[in-house]
Amino acid sequence: MKLYNLKKKKEKVSFAKAVKLGLGFNQGLFFPNKLPKIKKKYLKELLKMNFIKRSTKILSMFIGKEIPYNNLKKYVKKAFYFKGPKIVPVTNNISCLELFHGPTLAFKDFGARFMAQILSYLNNGNELVTILTATSGDTGAAVAHAFYKMKNVKIVILYPKNKISVLQEKLFCTLGENIKTIAIKGSFDDCQTLVKQAFNDKKLKKKKGLNSANSINISRLLAQICYYFEAFALIPKKYKKNLVISVPCGNFGNLTAGLLSKSLGLPIKSFIAATNTNDTIPRFLKTKKWDPKKTISTISNAMDISQPNNWPRVEELFKRKKWSLKKLGYGSVNDKITIKTLKKLKKKKYISEPHAAIAYKLLKNQITKKQYGLFLGTAHPAKFKNTIEKILNVKIKLPIELKNRANLNSLSYEMKPNFKKLRKFLLEK
Template sequence: MKLYNLKERSQSVNFDEAIKMGLGRDQGLFFPEKIPRLTNMDELLRMPVFERNVIIHRALIGDALTDEQLNAVVEKTYDTPVKLRPLDDKKGAAYCLELFHGPTLAFKDFGAKYMANCLSQISNQISKESSSNNKITILTATSGDTGAAVAQAFYGLENIDVVVLFPKGKISELQQKMFTTLGENIRTVAIDGAFDDCQKLVKQCFDDAKLVQSLGLNSANSINISRLYAQVCYYFDAIGQLSETERENVVVAVPSGNFGNLTAGIIAKCLGLPIKRFIAATNANDTVPRYLETGQWQPNETVETLSNAMDVSQPNNWPRIEYLVTSGQFDADLLNGVSVTESQTAEAMKQMQQQGYISEPHAAVAYHGLNQSLVEGETGLFLGTAHPAKFKSSVEDILSIELPLPAEIDAVKDKADLSVSMKADIDALKTYLLR
């Protein structure tokens, strides 16, 4: 299946090329011209998770991987559960889709593992066929969870180096320790600036053809199509866990920062998954909700919030959603946006606590958005994207509780931080990368 550069439609690549390149010319995103439609949806939703995910990925990537390769990738990627946790809601049934039961306790484990496993299969195949150097450097920016997921997924892999950029002092200490303490083939850089500055540096590096060639440069942000494809599957998993009656009117609220998660959900709907509509729930960085209301794309300066992994004012994945709308594959009326304040985020966390459920700020943003929109007879899903312990201090302050640390975090909390600090300067970054 061909993937096209949304900025330069003349550039088309196969899935294996897109996953290795990350970005196309002129920083363009790769995306299929048309999302295929899956048939026999009821039967698909009754299938075991492994079989269903193989079918979904085969539809999305064509023959880029052999059956043996694809089976291995799916088996290694989806080895942690996706859980639905019911909450009482006055308007309709509400569930939290818990996506944080992987090694770094965040939904991005799925995308990072899928990309790492795909690249490993592709790299091994190339190595068998050629004696040339096949070194890859993964350069990625993180506002929190991506860094840990990517670092863990690629840690120790041969012929792959990883460099993670993150905004200095703007993510939680425990989030940071999950990826800045590894060493070996993982390097981490604290950038003086916001996440958008980190993202800009990544894009500037990809504009340097010589740098891309010399380092085998790639990106593991959700700008890489493989990250999105991995996330499509857990929307099917969620709907498959609902009763047939509940599936008829499902509303999904997605906590949105760089908009990869929402893009994956919309791809799932285009594949035929029965989702009635979506809610794009952001924090104060509300570029998309304002755009949906006014039609004007006017990013403001990024502000810091409790839901810091969503502190993004210029979401990279929005052009993919825009394309699905303009190409007639997705109805824009099925998406509405809501911006959630800090006080509303805290109040949503308290509301969930009253129902016996401890959550964190990002899921709380989505929960608030769902509550503002859900009507009687609808089934609401909101995405739980990270374990509350990753935001231990804010959760404890807001809910007046003491939160125990999971083993995954407890193991790194006292380790030395190996990151280096750097100004948001492209020349300094290039020098560092080439060392």
């Protein structure tokens, strides 16, 4: 598999190198040189397979012979050992695709665990690797647990102080060992800027073996394609020709993966890019002007991102496939409407959380009666226990994964968004 740098297209690397580097020259994202296409006849066979076998087949289409098929299957099985996606009906023609049944109760478990397996295979445990990543909520826990106690791998996670839920924080800030966490006194965009500055520092990058586990890493992105195929396999046949998927968007990795599944040949009719008040992309799609504003804190904190990293990949895919961005659904929902939507979902006997509620609201607004809609449930409602209990006046039982960590002390450091201080930390810790 060859990938090219979106900022310097002459820079072409193998899958292994793209995984190890994370980003290319000038912080450029890697993108597949060839976009595989599944023939309709083979697609039918593929959809009959179980999740592990199908996922291995899909990933092998991108990775090729770089990882022998039997090895790849072994790593996929290790990565996706937990319960796969689940479809829960909410209305006659709308269901939630629940992706939060993994070890850290979020969709990011799929990508983070696959990346951990692949990096372990490529590294053979011999080189020192420092995974530096930023999180607006769920990435931190998924990455921390995926790489926990892994030989010669150190994890450093930056997150905006007081801007993720307490239970989200507890999941990854209480581990210790090879996991270091830093509460940055700023926004998620500040955290992302620090990560990019670190990757721009060639001496630091080489000395510490820097890599990133955000959705900028191609291994995470490819792994997420797999659950779109599983979703399509799970829905009734009568809905397969008119499927609309609404994706709650923060860094836009999840949407990119969905669009790549469509590029492969999965006949999804359309997608909706759903954001909260941090609506850079909806405004861009409407006005064609790129105008990121200061990030606003909301109850859907994982989407509190004004400069989404993966958007260049979305644009590149549309350009390569000769698709029109005008056909991409979009919209933004503020906290007030999010709260109203959570209450409406409760009346329909479905307890949701803010991110999924936003995706549901925009889906309900834009879907037709002849279409079938899926909105992505990206995190377990228990991760937002205090918020949901207050809004819905319900008691949410903590899953064991959260219960085990809820009362542990945070091991986090605190830091202003200052690169010199971060650099010193990375060199010393």
